[in-house]
Amino acid sequence: MNESTLTIDAQDVHLSYGQTPALRGVSLICRTGESVALMGPSGSGKSSLLHCLAGVLRPDGGQLTVAGARLDTLSERARSQLRLSRLGMVFQFGNLIPELTLLENVMLPLQLLGERAVAARPRALALLGRLQVAEVSTRLAGEVSGGEAQRAAVARALVHEPAVLFADEPTGALDTASADRVLDSLLGLARETGSTVVLVTHENRIAAHCDRLLSIRDGVMVAHDAVTG
Amino acid sequence: MSTSQALLALLEVEPAHGYTLKHRYDKRFAGATPIAFGQVYAALSRFEQQGLASVSEVESGSHPERKRYEITPDGVTRIDEWVASAERPTLYSASALYAKVSVALMSGRPADKVLERQRDVHMVRMRQLTEQRRTASVAGLLAITFELNHLDADLRWIDEAGQQLGQLRSDTGSTR
Numbered sequence: 026m027n028e029s030t031l032t033i034d035a036q037d038v039h040l041s042y043g044q045t046p047a048l049r050g051v052s053l054i055c056r057t058g059e060s061v062a063l064m065g066p067s068g069s070g071k072s073s074l075l076h077c078l079a080g081v082l083r084p085d086g087g088q089l090t091v092a093g094a095r096l097d098t099l100s101e102r103a104r105s106q107l108r109l110s111r112l113g114m115v116f117q118f119g120n121l122i123p124e125l126t127l128l129e130n131v132m133l134p135l136q137l138l139g140e141r142a143v144a145a146r147p148r149a150l151a152l153l154g155r156l157q158v159a160e161v162s163t164r165l166a167g168e169v170s171g172g173e174a175q176r177a178a179v180a181r182a183l184v185h186e187p188a189v190l191f192a193d194e195p196t197g198a199l200d201t202a203s204a205d206r207v208l209d210s211l212l213g214l215a216r217e218t219g220s221t222v223v224l225v226t227h228e229n230r231i232a233a234h235c236d237r238l239l240s241i242r243d244g245v246m247v248a249h250d251a252v253t254g
Numbered sequence: 255m256s257t258s259q260a261l262l263a264l265l266e267v268e269p270a271h272g273y274t275l276k277h278r279y280d281k282r283f284a285g286a287t288p289i290a291f292g293q294v295y296a297a298l299s300r301f302e303q304q305g306l307a308s309v310s311e312v313e314s315g316s317h318p319e320r321k322r323y324e325i326t327p328d329g330v331t332r333i334d335e336w337v338a339s340a341e342r343p344t345l346y347s348a349s350a351l352y353a354k355v356s357v358a359l360m361s362g363r364p365a366d367k368v369l370e371r372q373r374d375v376h377m378v379r380m381r382q383l384t385e386q387r388r389t390a391s392v393a394g395l396l397a398i399t400f401e402l403n404h405l406d407a408d409l410r411w412i413d414e415a416g417q418q419l420g421q422l423r424s425d426t427g428s429t430r
Contacts, residue, residue: 066417209388229409230402233380248370 031090032057032189032221033078038087038097040073040244047073048084049244055189060212060222062232065241071225072193074241078223079112079191080104092188109137113182113220115211117194120178123167127158127177130166134185152180156210172203179211186218193225201230208234257289259336261297262306262329269310269324272298282393298323306332351408355415369416373409380405 033055040048047070055061065071076082077089080096083104089096092111096104108114113134121130128149135145153159156176161169166177175195182190192211196204212234215222224235232238240248257279264270264278272295280288298321301307306329311322325333351372358365380402387398 205387228406229377229380230384230406233377233384233402238377 030056032092033223034088034090035078036088038074038077038084038089040070040077040082040084047244048077050087051241051244051246052087053239053246055221055223057188057221058216058219059237060215060224060235061237061239062235063223063225063239063241064227064229064232066227069241070244071241073244075191075193075223075225078189079114080108109134110185111188113185113187113190115175115178115182115190115192115195117197121166121174121181123165126163126165127153127169127173127180128162130177131180131184134181138185149180149184152184152214153177155214156180171198172207175199175203175207176210179207179214183211183214183218183220187220189221189223190215191223191225194227195224196231197226204231256336257293258297258300259333261294262301262325263333263336265301265307265323265325266330266333269322271320271322273320275323283397301329305329351412359419366416366419369412369419373412376405376409376412380409 031054033053035054036052038048038051039046049070051070051074063071063075073082077084077096078091080091080099083099083101084097087097092107094103094107094111096107099107121127122133125133128146131149131153132142132145135148136142150159150162153162153176156179158169158173158176158180161173166174169177175198179195182192190211195211196207199207208231212222222235224231226232238248239246260283261275261279264275264282270278272291275298276289276291276294279294298307301323302309305326307323307325309321310324313320313322351368354368355365357363358368383398383402383405387395387402390398
C-alpha cells in the first residue's frame with residue numbers, strides 16, 4: 026500500500042500505567058478519509074489507544090505515525106501543536122466551554138490557529154448551519170440540549186478541517202435518533218473534508234456507521250476488517 | 255412475522271392480482287429476501303378455500319387468466335385477531351445461531367469461530383441498513399429500525415457468549 030494514503034500507521038505500540046500494561050503491541054493502519062470504529066469492553070485499552078493516536082499520551086514503545094508526524098518521538102509541545110492544527114477530538118459530553126456561546130466555541134480552534142474573528146465567524150456559523158444548530162448559535166453552551174451541544178462539538182472538532190477526527194463515545198449520552206443524526210453529520214462532513222475518523226464505541230449500531238471495525242481486548246488487537254481498495 | 259397474515263393484510267388495503275401482491279409484499283415486508291411467486295399464489299388459493307378472500311374479477315384474453323382477489327369480512331376479522339394478539343416470545347432453542355453454538359460446544363468444534371463468522375455477517379447487514387436508513391421513507395425506516403434493533407440484540411448476545419465461552423464449554427460438557 027502506498028504510504029502516502031495512510032493517515033495512521035501504528036506498529037507494535039506499548040503503553041503501561043505504572044506496572045499495569047494497557048497496550049501490548051498494538052498495530053494498525055488507517056487510510057486517508059476512511060472511518061474506523063474501535064470497539065472493546067471496558068478496560069480493553071481502546072481509550073488508551075485513542076489517546077496515543079491523538080497525541081494525548083506518548084506510547085512507551087513502538088512506532089506511531091499520525092498525519093505525517095512521528096508521535097512516539099515528538100516533544101510534548103510539538104504534539105500539542107499537532108493536536109491543535111491537524112487533529113480534532115469529540116468526547117462523550119461535548120466538552121464545550123459552558124460560558125461561551127456555541128458560535129464562540131466553534132470559532133475557538135480557528136482563533137487559536139491565528140485566524141481573525143472576522144474570518145472565523147462565518148466559517149463557524151456555516152458549519153453550525155450544516156449541523157442544523159445555527160438558530161441556537163448565540164446561546165451559551167451550558168444552556169442548550171445535549172444533542173445541540175454535541176453537534177456544536179462536532180463542528181468545533183471539524184472547523185479547521187483536521188487530518189484525523191478522534192471521537193470517544195461521541196453519542197453515548199444521546200438517544201438513538203439523536204445519535205444517528207449526530208453521526209450522519211459527523212461522518213458526512215468528515216467525508217467532505219477528507220478527514221480520517223477514528224471512533225471509539227461499545228455499541229454495534231454506532232460502529233455500523235463506519236467503514237471498518239477494529240476490536241481490542243486486554244491491550245491486544247483481536248480482530249479487524251481488512252483494509253480494502 | 256407470519257407471511258400469510260401479511261399477504262392477507264395487503265389485500266385489505268387494496269384488492270390485487272398475485273403478481274401485484276408479490277411486489278407489494280416485497281416492497282413492504284421482504285427486506286433482503288423477496289417472496290416466491292408460488293408462495294403468493296398458494297396463499298391466495300388457501301385464502302379462497304378458507305373464505306378469507308374471494309375472486310372479485312377475472313381477466314381473460316391473450317394472456318393466461320388473471321384473478322383479482324379481495325378480502326372478505328372473515329378475512330378482515332382474521333387480521334383484527336392477528337394484530338390484536340401478542341407474539342409468543344421466541345425461545346432460545348428456536349434460534350439457529352444458539353443451536354449452532356451449542357452443537358459446536360457439545361461436539362468440540364470451535365464455537366468462537368461460529369460467533370465470529372456470525373458477528374461479521376451481522377455487521378455487514380447492519381452497515382447496509384445504516385446506509386439505507388439515510389434515504390428511507392417513513393415506512394421503510396420502520397422496517398429498517400426493526401431489523402437494526404434485532405441485529406443489535408443478536409450482536410449483544412454474540413459478544414456476551416464470546417466472553418462466556420469457557421463457562422459454556424464446561425456447562426455443555428465440551429472437552430475443548
